[in-house]
Amino acid sequence: MTDQQIEESLFRIVKVYLPQDVSADAIQRDSHLMQDLGINSAHLVDIALDVEDEFDIMLQEPDMEEMQTVEDAIRIVNKKISTTESSQT
Numbered sequence: 001m002t003d004q005q006i007e008e009s010l011f012r013i014v015k016v017y018l019p020q021d022v023s024a025d026a027i028q029r030d031s032h033l034m035q036d037l038g039i040n041s042a043h044l045v046d047i048a049l050d051v052e053d054e055f056d057i058m059l060q061e062p063d064m065e066e067m068q069t070v071e072d073a074i075r076i077v078n079k080k081i082s083t084t085e086s087s088q089t
Contacts, residue, residue, distance in 0.1 A: 001081060006055075006074050013050045014070065017043040029071045055081060 007029065015024045019038045026037060033039045039047070048064050051057070051073065057080040059067075067073050 001055075003074060003078070006077050007070070009054050010051070010070055010073050010077070013047055013054060014039070016050075017047055027070065029069070029074070031070050032068055033070070033073075034068075051077065057081065 011024075011027050014027055014033070014037065017039050018024060018026075022038050028036075031037050033044060033047070034041070044064070044067075048059050048067065052059055055077050057077065059076070059080070063076050063080075067076055
């Protein structure tokens with residue numbers, strides 16, 4: 001899976017949880033999920049669960065704490081996918 005594919009999936013996931021006063025156009029790779037996009041902590045949990053389902057990965061507490069920006073999420077998903085793929089070979 002490419003960074004672009006991961007990014008598109010993450011944008012789609014995050015878009016669902018944006019407050020009504022934040023446009024989906026505001027989502028950028030460097031967007032901070034809470035500060036820039038106004039996503040509350042309860043929705044961050046929902047996003048983490050959706051990310052796990054979308055990419056068939058398990059996020060640990062440190063992963064969720066690290067997931068501050070969209071770029072962070074892309075990096076974490078990439079790391080988890082590559083770890084999963086290498087453990088299956």
